Amino acid sequence: MLTSGLDRDGRGILLFGKDLPRAETFDESDQRGTYKQANPAAIQKALDQALKLPAFGWYVLDASRRIGDKPKGYIVDSRELVAWRCDGALAVARNACPHMGAPLSAGRVCDGEVVCPWHGLRLGKTSGREKSMLRSYDDGILSWVCLQEGDEKTEHDPVLTPRPDLPIDGVIRMIARCEPSDVIANRLDPWHGSWFHYHTFARLKVLGETGDAIRVRVAFRVFKRLCVEVDCSFHCPDPRTIVMTIVDGEGVGSVVETHATPIVPGFTAIIEATLADSERIGFKVAKRLTPLIRPFIERNARRLWVEDAAYAERKYALRQEGQKAFVEDGDWYAIVGTPRRGNR
Numbered sequence: 386m387l388t389s390g391l392d393r394d395g396r397g398i399l400l401f402g403k404d405l406p407r408a409e410t411f412d413e414s415d416q417r418g419t420y421k422q423a424n425p426a427a428i429q430k431a432l433d434q435a436l437k438l439p440a441f442g443w444y445v446l447d448a449s450r451r452i453g454d455k456p457k458g459y460i461v462d463s464r465e466l467v468a469w470r471c472d473g474a475l476a477v478a479r480n481a482c483p484h485m486g487a488p489l490s491a492g493r494v495c496d497g498e499v500v501c502p503w504h505g506l507r508l509g510k511t512s513g514r515e516k517s518m519l520r521s522y523d524d525g526i527l528s529w530v531c532l533q534e535g536d537e538k539t540e541h542d543p544v545l546t547p548r549p550d551l552p553i554d555g556v557i558r559m560i561a562r563c564e565p566s567d568v569i570a571n572r573l574d575p576w577h578g579s580w581f582h583y584h585t586f587a588r589l590k591v592l593g594e595t596g597d598a599i600r601v602r603v604a605f606r607v608f609k610r611l612c613v614e615v616d617c618s619f620h621c622p623d624p625r626t627i628v629m630t631i632v633d634g635e636g637v638g639s640v641v642e643t644h645a646t647p648i649v650p651g652f653t654a655i656i657e658a659t660l661a662d663s664e665r666i667g668f669k670v671a672k673r674l675t676p677l678i679r680p681f682i683e684r685n686a687r688r689l690w691v692e693d694a695a696y697a698e699r700k701y702a703l704r705q706e707g708q709k710a711f712v713e714d715g716d717w718y719a720i721v722g723t724p725r726r727g728n729r
């Protein structure tokens with residue numbers, strides 16, 4: 386069913402999709418900002434609660450499909466790691482060869498073991514050097530590594546949240562000049578949605594906050610004025626993850642998982658998995674076209690995160706005395722000096 390409505394700026398939009406439950410409606414003539422609702426103290430309180438949750442030492446590395454038969458180097462929480470696949474299974478180790486410290490990510494994989502580029506030492510699950518291996522977990526979409534040390538060690542798996550059974554998925558990985566908490570804080574402020582990402586969200590209303598979740602009604606632009614409106618909820622399952630789940634309307638059960646993995650102090654990898662689901666008949670056909678659809682999902686996610694990274698970097702920069710972060714001629718410059726497009 387197609388209905389008409391007004392967007393954030395009072396411009397006409399067309400809405401399609403399933404009916405949503407009655408809720409406080411938008412005052413469609415209201416063009417005031419959301420700054421009165423976006424309470425910095427409340428956002429900080431929600432962040433503080435999330436930061437207290439256990440992660441059991443687990444960090445997201447990357448999309449599962451981006452780790453293959455070649456060793457790939459990562460830095461997580463100031464530790465150099467190398468990841469590869471052994472008979473299809475994820476393997477992660479320190480990226481320093483136990484012999485003389487060569488970067489194993491510069492080596493190659495042979496029979497499931499990584500071979501050091503300096504003197505040919507082999508490292509793998511069967512090489513008798515298990516001590517150099519780290520616990521890892523592949524959830525089918527994302528690869529995780531556990532960095533617990535000494536007495537901290539537990540046998541917990543990473544904290545996973547419900548996902549659709551057979552989603553169309555896309556995963557992006559970006560690096561931002563901030564701390565993981567700045568990434569989570571960005572998503573704990575849904576009030577910025579239609580102001581900062583007007584190209585994607587025609588209008589957005591926070592319906593309520595219940596302890597550990599925020600419920601939002603948002604109209605996604607499908608094409609220009611054509612939008613689909615859904616209800617979604619945001620919650621943090623661990624201190625470095627925030628998950629958006631569609632709870633009413635089109636695509637119920639679809640999720641967007643945003644993970645913030647510290648690289649070194651002041652640098653964070655944002656790894657975001659979009660897992661789309663739908664009851665529509667055409668979805669099964671679309672699922673088969675995942676490789677064609679995935680680039681569009683990832684392009685949209687990246688577009689939002691270019692802006693949200695600027696938000697997170699700005700928050701980080703404001704905490705740093707004497708650092709360079711400035712807005713000049715409409716472009717946001719982060720400390721790394723990369724121009725980022727702001728809200729246009």
Ligand code: FES
Nearest residue numbers: 482484485501504
């Ligand atoms: S440094 Fe790796 S084998 Fe010598």
Ligand SMILES: [Fe+2]
Nearest residue numbers: 578581582693
């Ligand atoms: Fe955002």
